[in-house]
Amino acid sequence: MLEIIPVPAFKDNYIWLLHQHGHAVVVDPGDAQPVLETLSALGLQLNAILVTHHHMDHIGGVEELIHATPARAFAPEKEQYPFPHQPVVAGDRLDFAEPALSLSVLEVPGHTLGHVAYCGSGMLFCGDTLFGAGCGRLFEGTPEQMYTSLQQLTELPADTKVYCAHEYTEHNLEFALSLEPGHVALLARQQATSALRAKGLPSLPSSLALELATNPFLRCHEPGVIAASGSATPDPVNVFTAIREMRNHF
Numbered sequence: 291m292l293e294i295i296p297v298p299a300f301k302d303n304y305i306w307l308l309h310q311h312g313h314a315v316v317v318d319p320g321d322a323q324p325v326l327e328t329l330s331a332l333g334l335q336l337n338a339i340l341v342t343h344h345h346m347d348h349i350g351g352v353e354e355l356i357h358a359t360p361a362r363a364f365a366p367e368k369e370q371y372p373f374p375h376q377p378v379v380a381g382d383r384l385d386f387a388e389p390a391l392s393l394s395v396l397e398v399p400g401h402t403l404g405h406v407a408y409c410g411s412g413m414l415f416c417g418d419t420l421f422g423a424g425c426g427r428l429f430e431g432t433p434e435q436m437y438t439s440l441q442q443l444t445e446l447p448a449d450t451k452v453y454c455a456h457e458y459t460e461h462n463l464e465f466a467l468s469l470e471p472g473h474v475a476l477l478a479r480q481q482a483t484s485a486l487r488a489k490g491l492p493s494l495p496s497s498l499a500l501e502l503a504t505n506p507f508l509r510c511h512e513p514g515v516i517a518a519s520g521s522a523t524p525d526p527v528n529v530f531t532a533i534r535e536m537r538n539h540f
């Protein structure tokens with residue numbers, strides 16, 4: 291049985307750690323220390339490191355982990371990295387024996403231009419592209435690129451579990467409710483999220499179905515979101531552009 295646990299780092303990052311039979315894979319280790327502590331506490335050997343994009347809070351621990359463990363790193367071909375790694379592009383399939391895991395690479399530009407996501411076995415590791423009820427900031431890409439990337443993710447099976455790299459869900463839900471006040475699925479999610487956070491538990495993973503029902507950045511075609519966006523046209527890219535900009539100042 292594959293187990294997936296969040297290793298908290300910094301203020302609100304999650305380094306997802308997957309393990310089975312004593313072998314582990316991590317996604318976006320921004321800090322080596324908490325990963326090394328978890329590996330030693332659980333008696334795990336780290337075999338692979340998956341990187342979604344080049345920001346320091348996602349790669350800061352890679353170099354140290356490569357030296358301290360047998361792990362190989364995988365990172366987007368379209369970005370520069372200071373550590374040895376196998377570059378990945380859209381359509382690549384990564385097959386690991388231990389833990390037994392097969393993941394496909396999706397290119398999801400927007401937050402950064404080379405950003406990738408890893409998906410397979412009902413899981414999606416989406417870095418800073420899709421968040422609980424939100425999406426990443428547009429540091430390098432255009433709104434159109436990010437919109438297209440998010441649409442690509444919506445084509446995955448609805449029961450896909452969504453493992454985001456940050457705990458931003460509560461604040462994102464406040465923003466979502468400002469656009470769609472009274473939306474029943476949103477209110478239910480807010481209640482469930484607050485209950486988890488009050489106990490110190492992660493709001494993640496979510497599911498694609500839940501994001502489709504509550505994430506305004508996947509709901510740019512909904513009349514309520516269109517109206518709240520103030521967009522002059524109902525074109526979903528224009529609506530997305532408007533609400534992403536609103537979220538920057540929320």
Ligand code: ZN
Pocket residue numbers: 343345348401418
């Ligand atoms: Zn980032």
Ligand code: FE
Pocket residue numbers: 345347348418455456
């Ligand atoms: Fe980040």
